[in-house]
Amino acid sequence: KKFLLDLTVTSFEQLNDRYFLIKLFSDVPMPEVAPGQFVEVRVDHSPATYLRRPISIHFVDYDKNELWLLIAKVGEGTKTLSYLKEGDKLNCLFPLGKGFNMEDVKGKNILLVGGGVGVAPMLYYGKLIKKQGGYPTFLLGYRTKADIMQMVAFAQYGEICITTEDGTAGEKGFVTQHSILNKVKFDRIATCGPKPMMMAIAQYAKQTQIPCEASLENLMACGLGACLCCVEKTIDGNLCVCKEGPVFNIDRLQW
Numbered sequence: 340k341k342f343l344l345d346l347t348v349t350s351f352e353q354l355n356d357r358y359f360l361i362k363l364f365s366d367v368p369m370p371e372v373a374p375g376q377f378v379e380v381r382v383d384h385s386p387a388t389y390l391r392r393p394i395s396i397h398f399v400d401y402d403k404n405e406l407w408l409l410i411a412k413v414g415e416g417t418k419t420l421s422y423l424k425e426g427d428k429l430n431c432l433f434p435l436g437k438g439f440n441m442e443d444v445k446g447k448n449i450l451l452v453g454g455g456v457g458v459a460p461m462l463y464y465g466k467l468i469k470k471q472g473g474y475p476t477f478l479l480g481y482r483t484k485a486d487i488m489q490m491v492a493f494a495q496y497g498e499i500c501i502t503t504e505d506g507t508a509g510e511k512g513f514v515t516q517h518s519i520l521n522k523v524k525f526d527r528i529a530t531c532g533p534k535p536m537m538m539a540i541a542q543y544a545k546q547t548q549i550p551c552e553a554s555l556e557n558l559m560a561c562g563l564g565a566c567l568c569c570v571e572k573t574i575d576g577n578l579c580v581c582k583e584g585p586v587f588n589i590d591r592l593q594w
């Protein structure tokens with residue numbers, strides 16, 4: 340079931356130059372959200388267009404009845420969102436899409452690989468994995484130290500491994516070069532981030548025969564399977580990432 344709600348901004352936090360975190364309160368109880376699902380937020384105020392942007396769900400705080408969105412300032416839509424302040428309303432359609440696999444996580448070592456703003460869904464996924472008796476490890480890739488965010492939040496649920504492209508924090512290089520991959524045998528991998536990063540992780544997963552899911556960041560508009568701008572070629576034909584995904588088992592993708 341999808342909800343169309345005017346949520347209230349309870350907190351706006353600029354995390355660094357690129358990323359900001361918005362916490363949104365709902366008057367009605369938050370629906371059940373799967374990790375990896377997303378929200379279509381309204382970014383204009385014209386009743387004629389209802390322009391929306393897809394934003395992945397960073398976290399759901401059921402105690403406070405809050406939805407958290409971690410957003411990168413990349414274009415006009417997200418720039419508009421960066422002007423939000425406490426008390427503002429944000430019109431949200433959610434939860435949308437199919438999320439990460441939550442079956443059979445108990446006792447499993449699960450590697451959650453995020454790059455850039457793709458780290459966003461991993462916080463909520465990590466929380467749910469831990470809650471169900473699994474062991475999440477966060478492998479997070481950034482360009483540089485200044486981009487790193489939400490470390491305290493991630494640390495509550497699992498070990499954190501960092502890579503930066505310039506070596507200013509964690510291990511230097513890309514996530515696929517991190518030493519944790521040689522140390523721990525993971526049962527499963529989930530990834531979200533830039534496509535080249537996810538493809539490299541998918542290749543690693545295939546070589547090591549570890550099941551892997553990827554959350555695709557194809558361009559989306561309607562978020563409902565109507566405009567077809569988000570189509571991805573899969574072994575089952577062309578599928579709308581917004582509806583059939585954004586999370587896919589990599590075996591279904593033609594990578």
Ligand code: FES
Nearest residue numbers: 560562564567581
């Ligand atoms: Fe419109 Fe997927 S975003 S069909």
